Amino acid sequence: MRLVVVGGGPAGYVAAIRASQLGIKVTLIEAEHLGGECTNYACIPSKALLHAAEVYRKAASAPWLAGSLSFRWGEAVRWKDGVVERLRRGIEFLLKSAGVEVVHGVAKPGPGKSVEVNGRRFEYDYLLLATGSEPVDLKELPRGGRVLGTREVFGLENAPASVAIIGGGAAGVEAASLFSMLGSEVHLVEVMDRLLPGLDADVSRQVERALAGRGVKVYTSSRVVGAGGADGALELRLSTPGGEKRVEVEIAVVAVGRRPRLGPFAALGLELDSRGAVKTDSSMRTSIPWVYAAGDVTGPPYYAHKAYAQAKAAVENMAGLKSAYEPRAVPAVIFSDPEVVSVGLTEEEAAKRGYRPKAARVPLSALGRAVATDSSEGFAKLVYDGESRVVLGVHMVGRGVSELAGEAAALVEFYATVDDLALVVHPHPTLSELFVELAEAALGRPTHVARL
Amino acid sequence: MRLVVVGGGPAGYVAAIRASQLGIKVTLIEAEHLGGECTNYACIPSKALLHAAEVYRKAASAPWLAGSLSFRWGEAVRWKDGVVERLRRGIEFLLKSAGVEVVHGVAKPGPGKSVEVNGRRFEYDYLLLATGSEPVDLKELPRGGRVLGTREVFGLENAPASVAIIGGGAAGVEAASLFSMLGSEVHLVEVMDRLLPGLDADVSRQVERALAGRGVKVYTSSRVVGAGGADGALELRLSTPGGEKRVEVEIAVVAVGRRPRLGPFAALGLELDSRGAVKTDSSMRTSIPWVYAAGDVTGPPYYAHKAYAQAKAAVENMAGLKSAYEPRAVPAVIFSDPEVVSVGLTEEEAAKRGYRPKAARVPLSALGRAVATDSSEGFAKLVYDGESRVVLGVHMVGRGVSELAGEAAALVEFYATVDDLALVVHPHPTLSELFVELAEAALGRPTHVARL
Amino acid sequence: KPQAAQPAPREVAAMPAARRLARELGIDLTKVRGTGPGGVITVEDVRRYAEELKGREAETPKPA
Numbered sequence: 001m002r003l004v005v006v007g008g009g010p011a012g013y014v015a016a017i018r019a020s021q022l023g024i025k026v027t028l029i030e031a032e033h034l035g036g037e038c039t040n041y042a043c044i045p046s047k048a049l050l051h052a053a054e055v056y057r058k059a060a061s062a063p064w065l066a067g068s069l070s071f072r073w074g075e076a077v078r079w080k081d082g083v084v085e086r087l088r089r090g091i092e093f094l095l096k097s098a099g100v101e102v103v104h105g106v107a108k109p110g111p112g113k114s115v116e117v118n119g120r121r122f123e124y125d126y127l128l129l130a131t132g133s134e135p136v137d138l139k140e141l142p143r144g145g146r147v148l149g150t151r152e153v154f155g156l157e158n159a160p161a162s163v164a165i166i167g168g169g170a171a172g173v174e175a176a177s178l179f180s181m182l183g184s185e186v187h188l189v190e191v192m193d194r195l196l197p198g199l200d201a202d203v204s205r206q207v208e209r210a211l212a213g214r215g216v217k218v219y220t221s222s223r224v225v226g227a228g229g230a231d232g233a234l235e236l237r238l239s240t241p242g243g244e245k246r247v248e249v250e251i252a253v254v255a256v257g258r259r260p261r262l263g264p265f266a267a268l269g270l271e272l273d274s275r276g277a278v279k280t281d282s283s284m285r286t287s288i289p290w291v292y293a294a295g296d297v298t299g300p301p302y303y304a305h306k307a308y309a310q311a312k313a314a315v316e317n318m319a320g321l322k323s324a325y326e327p328r329a330v331p332a333v334i335f336s337d338p339e340v341v342s343v344g345l346t347e348e349e350a351a352k353r354g355y356r357p358k359a360a361r362v363p364l365s366a367l368g369r370a371v372a373t374d375s376s377e378g379f380a381k382l383v384y385d386g387e388s389r390v391v392l393g394v395h396m397v398g399r400g401v402s403e404l405a406g407e408a409a410a411l412v413e414f415y416a417t418v419d420d421l422a423l424v425v426h427p428h429p430t431l432s433e434l435f436v437e438l439a440e441a442a443l444g445r446p447t448h449v450a451r452l
Numbered sequence: 453m454r455l456v457v458v459g460g461g462p463a464g465y466v467a468a469i470r471a472s473q474l475g476i477k478v479t480l481i482e483a484e485h486l487g488g489e490c491t492n493y494a495c496i497p498s499k500a501l502l503h504a505a506e507v508y509r510k511a512a513s514a515p516w517l518a519g520s521l522s523f524r525w526g527e528a529v530r531w532k533d534g535v536v537e538r539l540r541r542g543i544e545f546l547l548k549s550a551g552v553e554v555v556h557g558v559a560k561p562g563p564g565k566s567v568e569v570n571g572r573r574f575e576y577d578y579l580l581l582a583t584g585s586e587p588v589d590l591k592e593l594p595r596g597g598r599v600l601g602t603r604e605v606f607g608l609e610n611a612p613a614s615v616a617i618i619g620g621g622a623a624g625v626e627a628a629s630l631f632s633m634l635g636s637e638v639h640l641v642e643v644m645d646r647l648l649p650g651l652d653a654d655v656s657r658q659v660e661r662a663l664a665g666r667g668v669k670v671y672t673s674s675r676v677v678g679a680g681g682a683d684g685a686l687e688l689r690l691s692t693p694g695g696e697k698r699v700e701v702e703i704a705v706v707a708v709g710r711r712p713r714l715g716p717f718a719a720l721g722l723e724l725d726s727r728g729a730v731k732t733d734s735s736m737r738t739s740i741p742w743v744y745a746a747g748d749v750t751g752p753p754y755y756a757h758k759a760y761a762q763a764k765a766a767v768e769n770m771a772g773l774k775s776a777y778e779p780r781a782v783p784a785v786i787f788s789d790p791e792v793v794s795v796g797l798t799e800e801e802a803a804k805r806g807y808r809p810k811a812a813r814v815p816l817s818a819l820g821r822a823v824a825t826d827s828s829e830g831f832a833k834l835v836y837d838g839e840s841r842v843v844l845g846v847h848m849v850g851r852g853v854s855e856l857a858g859e860a861a862a863l864v865e866f867y868a869t870v871d872d873l874a875l876v877v878h879p880h881p882t883l884s885e886l887f888v889e890l891a892e893a894a895l896g897r898p899t900h901v902a903r904l
Numbered sequence: 905k906p907q908a909a910q911p912a913p914r915e916v917a918a919m920p921a922a923r924r925l926a927r928e929l930g931i932d933l934t935k936v937r938g939t940g941p942g943g944v945i946t947v948e949d950v951r952r953y954a955e956e957l958k959g960r961e962a963e964t965p966k967p968a
């Protein structure tokens with residue numbers, strides 16, 4: 001059996017490796033860099049630079065450190081480039097070890113069951129489209145010059161003294177965190193009435209409060225209506241609930257969203273949804289039986305871990321296994337300062353699906369670990385069904401919570417009840433003790449939160 | 453119903469709060485400080501100072517930071533004192549909100565069912581002993597002068613230029629990490645043939661390698677046979693496999709273990725085990741039916757989270773609930789650099805219990821998160837039963853793994869199989885992706901580890 | 905000489921709260937059918953089994 005994978009991002013390279021493990025002969029075609037958007041321009045560069053900035057923030061604010069400290073953006077970018085390089089080579093090595101044939105070039109559909117790359121033709125029994133997504137543009141603020149997309153941010157020569165970020169979703173909030181930790185003047189513009197509109201409303205509020213507390217100017221229910229300015233700067237005109245505002249900044253970053261990218265494979269005529277995403281069943285099969293799709297090209301949510309899971313399901317089905325992509329929980333993690341975790345259902349979503357949702361809430365300040373690491377702002381919320389007491393969702397905001405998302409997903413996937421959770425011994429002093437406190441709070445008997 | 457709790461550490465204060473919630477009238481007696489050893493002299497001070505040192509280490513080694521930086525020990529200790537104070541007050545507030553009567557003083561048994569404190573007598577229906585533990589001394593190196601116990605370390609006026617730590621268990625390894633991060637010359641002496649003797653042997657080796665790599669001199673199969681020295685320094689004579697060694701240091705820290713402390717309550721004549729720990733059944737009831745015990749006084753393992761869980765089980769039983777303390781997994785976390793997590797069974801333990809253990813292993817360097825946060829040394833190991841594929845244990849060593857112990861405990865408690873675990877979507881890029889890689893490795897198909 | 909294989913411990917896979925409820929109700933977990941992931945016994949399974957037991961007891965005429 002021959003498989004051609006188009007795209008070497010998280011969906012494509014994981015599909016290729018798993019397919020090889022299953023005995024399928026795989027050719028992977030990548031136009032740019034192995035690792036795709038994620039490794040080269042998104043997940044990894046952003047997290048590496050956020051890490052660098054966090055090391056700086058913590059050191060600069062520690063009363064137990066003396067001396068002068070300054071952040072060297074250029075060095076940080078170089079270090080980040082090294083991280084990306086190392087991970088990209090890792091993927092190259094994994095593909096090679098798995099015996100995957102990697103071809104560099106832009107693929108397009110060929111006659112019958114084939115694709116063409118630089119004039120070469122590759123026949124297949126199955127095709128996997130893992131072509132990812134591309135940024136959505138703002139017509140009021142076209143990219144170019146001082147107006148950047150998310151990719152360009154991580155390659156800037158200097159950290160901007162001032163920046164306007166358009167879009168208060170995950171990428172926008174992460175960028176706002178990054179630059180505000182470095183001391184830039186940051187303006188963050190979101191068209192909806194709150195940041196991170198898809199998430200729990202209390203989480204949104206807390207993130208907005210934290211960013212505002214660090215000097216970020218947050219404009220919700222606002223949009224860019226015009227741009228201008230001389231060569232020294234960029235002037236944006238914002239329509240806000242408080243009237244039109246003018247903001248002068250060194251650069252603007254457009255992070256208003258992404259859309260599935262089919263490129264030349266649009267010609268296949270696959271069934272798409274209203275947003276232009278490739279439609280698939282839970283085996284990741286498209287409307288053409290020998291064509292599968294995985295990752296961003298199948299539409300939101302846009303996460304690498306969703307891409308991984310879909311990719312595995314897709315090739316396992318080609319190999320005759322009855323895998324399906326139907327997780328109960330796909331975690332959302334935002335590596336902002338503070339970090340955000342959202343797993344499973346919010347109260348509103350749970351109510352819509354016919355549960356009788358209840359919520360328990362615990363502040364981070366209840367935890368020894370949070371206090372002993374200067375991270376006691378924020379909270380966690382557990383959503384559970386009032387009848388069966390099954391955990392439906394976990395929503396958190398606070399420094400260091402990102403590593404708790406995996407456990408939250410496990411709880412939802414395993415249909416754990418709050419009674420079960422309360423009996424799992426969690427180590428002291430860690431943030432993971434939040435789970436015990438949340439469960440006990442749900443049972444009406446928190447031990448580290450006063451019931452007044 | 454009246455309960456008297458002796459001891460206001462993790463076991464005592466949690467018991468008092470839970471008992472109050474269950475409608476029991478509670479008097480808690482504490483000789484020193486609420487929060488016990490843990491909050492005042494152990495868990496919290498050590499973690500606060502380790503956090504402070506880690507902020508320093510990261511900043512000092514970051515190529516993207518310029519400037520000079522020095523660690524001010526005195527300021528760090530003051531900050532740590534503030535953390536302890538805040539948490540101690542928190543416990544005070546929780547007890548007050550719960551309506552617990554707190555009495556300060558040393559309790560001793562009174563006539564019949566009563567205890568006496570400063571001449572006052574308190575009658576009870578139930579007594580909970582939560583009197584904790586005390587350090588074991590080394591007769592070759594009695595505490596005093598330049599020879600400290602773990603308590604004294606966290607109150608030192610200055611960071612020592614050189615230190616010998618006797619005992620390579622959790623407390624010793626944490627202290628060695630702390631001082632080596634600050635640049636002290638550190639000698640670490642362990643009588644057994646490896647550090648952290650109770651844990652997975654590969655984990656021990658990795659910790660030893662990491663400490664040695666940072667200049668810590670590790671002496672295993674070694675012991676202190678004598679001490680002397682002029683007033684300027686302390687000279688220790690060590691018996692090592694390579695012959696007798698002399699080590700000159702500013703101070704020595706004795707961290708060779710703890711033993712249950714009954715104090716005046718030894719007079720009750722409770723049944724004890726060979727180590728002097730109070731014997732209880734799984735409801736935490738002692739050999740006297742109206743006397744319960746929880747926490748360190750019941751013997752190893754010595755963890756605050758064990759104390760919490762036992763305390764809850766004890767008072768719930770007094771209230772007529774059929775609780776039991778019988779967790780499948782009590783996580784061990786060591787907040788050293790690198791951190792260590794050990795949950796559930798090692799391969800040897802699993803084999804002894806009649807399982808057919810298999811192990812999967814994944815290096816941290818397989819993870820984008822680890823590389824992007826300069827934390828790619830170390831590994832994780834999953835122990836599972838070869839037949840049922842149920843997860844039996846998780847063992848990890850590496851920076852930042854401490855927050856993964858909760859999920860590991862949940863997997864063991866929930867009888868999760870590696871097949872289940874492989875299907876739980878974990879967010880990218882986080883260290884928690886280790887769980888998916890481990891499960892896939894167990895299934896013979898890791899995607900981020902090459903099979904050569 | 906061939907060694908007799910060690911039998912794996914006979915363990916009943918049950919969620920923590922199911923273990924606790926079974927203890928409270930005096931129920932033998934080996935009799936309960938698990939419906940959780942991988943056949944793990946959930947608290948719901950224990951409750952259902954307890955109801956069944958009650959039903960059966962009600963049906964069996966009490967000895968006079």
Ligand SMILES: Cc1cc2nc3c(=O)[nH]c(=O)nc-3n(C[C@H](O)[C@H](O)[C@H](O)COP(=O)(O)OP(=O)(O)OC[C@H]3O[C@@H](n4cnc5c(N)ncnc54)[C@H](O)[C@@H]3O)c2cc1C
Nearest residue numbers: 007009010011031036037038042107132295296302303304
């Ligand atoms: C700023 C930012 C931060 C993000 N952070 C995170 C995060 O922290 N965690 C997370 O989970 N997700 C994050 N994401 C989302 C994540 O990057 C995507 O979900 C992920 O990259 C999707 O993987 P993919 O394989 O579907 O597509 P992509 O990564 O986009 O890869 C597609 C690949 O296909 C190639 N390709 C496309 N067409 C062709 C063709 N015709 N011929 C040959 N090659 C082709 C492209 O060159 C590309 O390399 C972030 C996104 C952004 C923008």
Ligand SMILES: Cc1cc2nc3c(=O)[nH]c(=O)nc-3n(C[C@H](O)[C@H](O)[C@H](O)COP(=O)(O)OP(=O)(O)OC[C@H]3O[C@@H](n4cnc5c(N)ncnc54)[C@H](O)[C@@H]3O)c2cc1C
Nearest residue numbers: 459461462463483488489490494559584747748754755756
């Ligand atoms: C250096 C070090 C680091 C540690 N780090 C960790 C860690 O990170 N995580 C973890 O889980 N565990 C850690 N531990 C272990 C942890 O401190 C103990 O397991 C925990 O404190 C046990 O709680 P307890 O309530 O049983 O006893 P204790 O905390 O010892 O409390 C007992 C209390 O009882 C009081 N008391 C005793 N007798 C009487 C009496 N007769 N009358 C009145 N009051 C009395 C004492 O004053 C004391 O306050 C650490 C230990 C050490 C030494």
